[in-house]
Amino acid sequence: MDIRIHIKQPTLLLDKKKCISNIENMLDRAKRCNLSFRPHFKTHQSAEVAEWFRELGVNKIAVSSLKMAQYFADNKWEDITVAMPVNLREMDIVDELAGKIKLNILVESAESIHHLEAELNNKVNAYIKIDTGYHRTGIAADDTKSIQNLLDYIKASTRLEFKGFLAHSGHNYKASDAEEIHKYHKKTVLDLNELKDVFRSQFPDLEVSLGDTPACSISDEFFGIDEIRPGNFAFYDMMQFVLGSCEENEIAVAMACPIIAKHADRNEIVIYGGGVHFSKEYLEADDEGTKLFGSLVDINPDGWSPIRGGGFLASLSQEHGIIKCNEALFNEYKVGDLIGILPIHSCMTANLMGSYLTLEAETIKMMR
Amino acid sequence: MDIRIHIKQPTLLLDKKKCISNIENMLDRAKRCNLSFRPHFKTHQSAEVAEWFRELGVNKIAVSSLKMAQYFADNKWEDITVAMPVNLREMDIVDELAGKIKLNILVESAESIHHLEAELNNKVNAYIKIDTGYHRTGIAADDTKSIQNLLDYIKASTRLEFKGFLAHSGHNYKASDAEEIHKYHKKTVLDLNELKDVFRSQFPDLEVSLGDTPACSISDEFFGIDEIRPGNFAFYDMMQFVLGSCEENEIAVAMACPIIAKHADRNEIVIYGGGVHFSKEYLEADDEGTKLFGSLVDINPDGWSPIRGGGFLASLSQEHGIIKCNEALFNEYKVGDLIGILPIHSCMTANLMGSYLTLEAETIKMMR
Numbered sequence: 001m002d003i004r005i006h007i008k009q010p011t012l013l014l015d016k017k018k019c020i021s022n023i024e025n026m027l028d029r030a031k032r033c034n035l036s037f038r039p040h041f042k043t044h045q046s047a048e049v050a051e052w053f054r055e056l057g058v059n060k061i062a063v064s065s066l067k068m069a070q071y072f073a074d075n076k077w078e079d080i081t082v083a084m085p086v087n088l089r090e091m092d093i094v095d096e097l098a099g100k101i102k103l104n105i106l107v108e109s110a111e112s113i114h115h116l117e118a119e120l121n122n123k124v125n126a127y128i129k130i131d132t133g134y135h136r137t138g139i140a141a142d143d144t145k146s147i148q149n150l151l152d153y154i155k156a157s158t159r160l161e162f163k164g165f166l167a168h169s170g171h172n173y174k175a176s177d178a179e180e181i182h183k184y185h186k187k188t189v190l191d192l193n194e195l196k197d198v199f200r201s202q203f204p205d206l207e208v209s210l211g212d213t214p215a216c217s218i219s220d221e222f223f224g225i226d227e228i229r230p231g232n233f234a235f236y237d238m239m240q241f242v243l244g245s246c247e248e249n250e251i252a253v254a255m256a257c258p259i260i261a262k263h264a265d266r267n268e269i270v271i272y273g274g275g276v277h278f279s280k281e282y283l284e285a286d287d288e289g290t291k292l293f294g295s296l297v298d299i300n301p302d303g304w305s306p307i308r309g310g311g312f313l314a315s316l317s318q319e320h321g322i323i324k325c326n327e328a329l330f331n332e333y334k335v336g337d338l339i340g341i342l343p344i345h346s347c348m349t350a351n352l353m354g355s356y357l358t359l360e361a362e363t364i365k366m367m368r
Numbered sequence: 369m370d371i372r373i374h375i376k377q378p379t380l381l382l383d384k385k386k387c388i389s390n391i392e393n394m395l396d397r398a399k400r401c402n403l404s405f406r407p408h409f410k411t412h413q414s415a416e417v418a419e420w421f422r423e424l425g426v427n428k429i430a431v432s433s434l435k436m437a438q439y440f441a442d443n444k445w446e447d448i449t450v451a452m453p454v455n456l457r458e459m460d461i462v463d464e465l466a467g468k469i470k471l472n473i474l475v476e477s478a479e480s481i482h483h484l485e486a487e488l489n490n491k492v493n494a495y496i497k498i499d500t501g502y503h504r505t506g507i508a509a510d511d512t513k514s515i516q517n518l519l520d521y522i523k524a525s526t527r528l529e530f531k532g533f534l535a536h537s538g539h540n541y542k543a544s545d546a547e548e549i550h551k552y553h554k555k556t557v558l559d560l561n562e563l564k565d566v567f568r569s570q571f572p573d574l575e576v577s578l579g580d581t582p583a584c585s586i587s588d589e590f591f592g593i594d595e596i597r598p599g600n601f602a603f604y605d606m607m608q609f610v611l612g613s614c615e616e617n618e619i620a621v622a623m624a625c626p627i628i629a630k631h632a633d634r635n636e637i638v639i640y641g642g643g644v645h646f647s648k649e650y651l652e653a654d655d656e657g658t659k660l661f662g663s664l665v666d667i668n669p670d671g672w673s674p675i676r677g678g679g680f681l682a683s684l685s686q687e688h689g690i691i692k693c694n695e696a697l698f699n700e701y702k703v704g705d706l707i708g709i710l711p712i713h714s715c716m717t718a719n720l721m722g723s724y725l726t727l728e729a730e731t732i733k734m735m736r
Binding site for chain 1: 375376377410432433435452453454455456457458476477479480483503504505538626628629630631634636638640643644647648649685686687688690702703704706715716719720736
């Protein structure tokens with residue numbers, strides 16, 4: 001079989017073997033470090049891919065919206081954490097799900113707790129979102145006064161069951177290398193342990209949940225942490241590769257795009273594949289701010305090659321992409337050929353593409 | 369009625385009156401300048417919005433993919449230009465559409481012409497794509513030798529009917545102000561007229577089609593141009609506003625997003641609404657590279673306010689956005705409220721959102 005004959009338009013290839021191997025590796029780490037494993041499904045958003053996790057023994061998951069929670073609940077997932085501060089405008093969905101599955105939500109304000117108490121019929125598990133340095137959401141880990149304040153409200157609530165503290169070290173993505181990820185991660189683990197120590201006497205069963213692919217991919221130091229929630233590791237991408245979270249051959253998705261034009265005067269190859277396929281995520285390729293929208297691979301009958309030097313995806317408009325390359329690479333390709341691109345951020349690319357094609361030519365659907 | 373009670377999740381509001389007024393204004397310009405009007409439907413991608421154009425007399429359109437051409441052909445549009453170099457891997461779709469509607473495609477290489485000739489059963493109209501300075505696709509306007517070469521192949525073809533030259537002045541988006549757009553546009557019009565003059569004796573009926581929202585929004589100088597193909601003008605957005613293509617009150621779409629957290633220590637408001645809703649398009653807000661992912665408006669019962677000063681959408685992750693603001697604005701909003709955001713690039717935002725909510729609370733579907 002030659003996978004290329006199935007590809008007419010920009011297509012997101014998924015290497016099932018690599019993906020399953022990535023899941024197995026993370027499961028091994030969780031076992032080795034005595035961690036509960038709650039993978040984040042916002043990366044793949046697919047009930048079919050979810051089954052690959054289930055077959056390996058996974059039975060609890062994180063998602064990034066209530067809509068996604070509904071989708072996976074409909075697909076028989078019964079323990080779901082919605083890893084976003086709860087949206088007060090979707091209380092009906094919270095209540096419905098809380099009556100059906102083991103639903104865990106995040107709170108970080110007194111208003112949220114009051115609303116939940118007033119509007120829910122069903123009980124729901126609540127984590128307090130903790131800010132470990134990313135400064136996107138959550139209460140600062142050392143702000144024990146505010147945390148105690150929220151806990152007092154939760155204790156008084158008849159609807160909320162306090163579950164523990166949940167953090168996402170998004171600042172690990174801003175690290176310049178693996179060493180810096182280790183440094184940030186060490187501090188996060190230390191801060192969360194101190195926090196746990198403060199509240200353990202009041203809540204002996206409190207759990208600490210931590211999630212980000214970079215630290216979960218390279219660290220074995222999770223003392224005091226109960227659960228990890230990485231997501232991107234199932235596919236990885238160029239961003240993770242550059243961070244040092246994965247090897248190049250662990251990247252489990254690649255875009256295959258038709259070449260629609262070539263311009264020899266400037267060694268540019270134009271592909272059918274733009275911002276509506278890749279998203280406009282980029283990496284800075286040098287100090288002059290050159291943007292890298294993806295790295296090149298050859299599409300072979302049964303998968304894709306290692307990254308090709310001599311060219312890169314240099315710009316994207318709505319449906320077109322421009323590859324800048326050297327003459328040798330330029331001359332290898334002709335109009336009508338396919339070229340492969342490893343995406344910068346696989347979560348965003350998958351979200352736009354809406355489905356996968358495995359190397360066995362099976363189409364895998366996503367939530368829509 | 370209060371539109372806000374219908375909004376639970378990030379929602380793309382569409383002000384139908386503003387949109388129709390934008391269409392009427394562009395139609396007026398086309399009439400005034402004696403131009404055929406072929407709006408680009410990649411912005412809205414909706415059969416329902418398309419009917420607003422049809423009611424105003426529009427009967428020919430441009431699209432950015434064959435898939436989009438199929439969608440609009442299924443919705444009774446019978447004269448469609450696919451404004452991308454033809455994809456040789458979709459010859460079956462080209463042939464099918466060419467047998468059904470008046471299909472116009474773009475060619476810019478001999479290979480494409482040979483493939484079309486060999487693989488099509490039906491006749492198709494072909495434009496040669498001309499590069500007027502954007503340097504994305506097309507043959508340089510002054511490269512009459514290459515153009516003659518392609519024309520010789522087209523003349524010899526039994527499947528291709530030469531229609532004319534088609535250009536997209538994408539470089540107008542890189543202009544620093546309206547004056548620079550006028551300057552670029554003047555040169556484009558001049559170059560296309562010279563080109564037309566060279567080939568008019570061979571092809572007395574050749575047409576020149578030009579399309580980009582900035583120039584079509586501000587210029588009345590289209591001497592020698594036969595057709596315009598702007599798209600974004602139906603909605604406009606912050607990018608067009610900053611370029612000077614539109615007034616702020618002509619922007620016909622706004623995102624309405626629930627507030628899910630507030631952080632008083634840093635005057636940040638967290639919204640439910642991220643890269644999977646807005647796209648990651650941004651404008652540079654200052655010389656230090658501060659990124660603007662959207663401008664703030666209040667969501668009112670019947671629409672939205674003018675842009676609010678004192679804050680902006682400063683960062684986006686997958687499902688969250690962070691608004692940085694001053695204390696006064698910070699204090700106006702509470703968790704659970706809606707806040708409005710004028711998008712940077714409405715085409716990308718609409719593509720991600722997949723549907724619109726009108727101010728009359730009607731849901732409008734898009735191609736999926």
